Amino acid sequence: MTRNPCRITGCHGTAINRRICQKHRVRARLYGDPHATPWATVEPLDVEAVVARQAKPDGLGAASRHEVARRLTALQLSADEIARILSVSPRTIHRWRAQDRTTTTAAE
Incomplete structure (x- = not known):
């Protein structure tokens, strides 16, 4: 066969x-x-709601969590605080920030 x-x-x-x-x-x-792929899409309304409330999100995909981390970083929140809000480790936030810096540097 x-x-x-x-x-x-x-x-x-x-x-x-x-x-x-x-x-x-x-x-x-x-x-x-x-x-x-649910982890590759960003839901703008969900991201805005989490950033506004700064409370634990329900059911956000990986891309949406990363976008929330970017926006909360722009609001000068610490990696520990962002990690608490997103229920991830502070190391994850540091890794996402490093990825964003690398992407920004490569784009310039």
């Missing part, structure tokens, strides 16, 4: 049925798009 490749460009998975692999089937079922 031959295995068919997933029809999604760049995917090396094996198609199970409907010509896409299990990973893309789950994404299509959950998010309506086989290319969707």
Whole structure:
């Protein structure tokens, strides 16, 4: 029996049925798009609400948490305070800040 490749460009998975692999089937079922990843999208309204309240968010994805950290950093909050609000370690905040500095430097 031959295995068919997933029809999604760049995917090396094996198609199970409907010509896409299990990973893309789950994404299509959950998010309506086989290319969707919840951790890669920023929800602006959720970000604004967390920044305004400076309280623990419910269900933010990784990209949204990173954006909240950026905005709270701009408000001069410490890494410890931002980590408490986002329920991550202060080391994560320092790592995100370093990534942002590297991205900013590379863009210039």
